[in-house]
Amino acid sequence: MNQIYKYFILFLPVMQEKGISEEEIFSDLEKFSAMDTNFKKVMSSMCTIPHPIAVKAHQLFIHANMGDPGLFVGTCEMEKQVVEMAATLLKHPNPAEAAGHLTSGGTESNIEAVYHMKARFFGDKDEDTCTYAGADVTTNTNTGTNVNASANANANPNVKLNLVVPATAHFSFEKIANMFNLQLRKADLDSSYRALPRSVESKIDENTIGIIGIAGNTEFGEMDPIGALSEIAQKHNLPLHIDAAFGGFVYPFLKDQNELNQFGFNLPGVTSVSMDPHKMGFSVIPAGIILFKDNSVLDDSLDKVKVKTPYLTSKYQSTLTGTRPGSAVAATYAVMKHLGREGYENNVAHCLDLTEHLFKKLIGIKLKPKYPAINILTVEVGGVQQTTHIRRLLREDYGWYVSETKNKVALRMVLMPHMTKEEIDQFVLDLKYILEN
């Protein structure tokens, strides 16, 4: 085939009548792959190159569907073990009692946690009919879901339910608020960008369905005071979900464990946690984990969210998605077993070393980076326009990908395992040049 024609059909979104050879397919794939960004200059991503063991395991279980568990008994056993290992990392007093499963990542895990919060809220009021602040909420008899809840809350703004989140909450909570018709009540932050417990408590009222704490917020990597949030959750009898999508594979592996950087199911108010193997866990994309303290935590909500699955090997399904990739389960199982606690500790230590290196280098060029909690570093380089301009020059002139924070005007860099000190040195030289010219 002539070269120009071949290049042309690369961008032609049609399925040809006759298929093309494997060789041609892979030649196309290489071209598409070459268009993607090389991770070497990416300091804006919370994902990294998966561990080779994870990739191998992924390939081996590429056909496995967790949505039909009776067919994939072995893969389900691996999922159970991943959940138990994660619960152990999160200081669960009895890890075998933790409930949970793998998801596509932090967004889906957070959605599930809030889905259960909302169901629990109505479950607490009444089984079938919930008359709440003027809202008549009836239950779908097939699924047990409160079908009218949103409609009624919509009709009467006084009954809009709310979710209390820190001002640093990931944007997935904006989606969740839209999806479940919730008001997001954003709690104020302290000077280190952690939720202020008194602000969290002041946002709670009779329409609150739950509280969110973050262990490793997206912008700064800071952890909210989970101990204080746990006490507030218990006092108000509310579920507390911890979004540890990023920090779940960081905080438990810090060498220096102290009161301020620990969180988990040892704190009695914590009811669920999300943590992502596809971020600092070295697994493949998509791999998230949603963990619930135990089935009794789910009891209030499970009947409301589970649906009958007549044509599968299971009777019910309470996961958000139906078909779920067993390949991600195998990859996560393999890399967690292979690296062990020591492997993850080394990885976290390596990323913190890179972060400290960048921190010192930035000080060396007269900037004042915020002291990092974990491997996320922010540095102020001017006002909003100047920051956006510098970010653009870094990308367009030098190929660096960094991001910007909103809770303070700064450049943000995530120091993932794929970075090296040499690359960091080059980044700082390029940034210095931009700032001086």
Ligand code: PLP
């Ligand atoms: N929660 C936090 C704290 C995050 O940092 C992120 C992503 O960066 C998410 C949730 C969403 O994760 P995902 O993109 O895997 O859905």
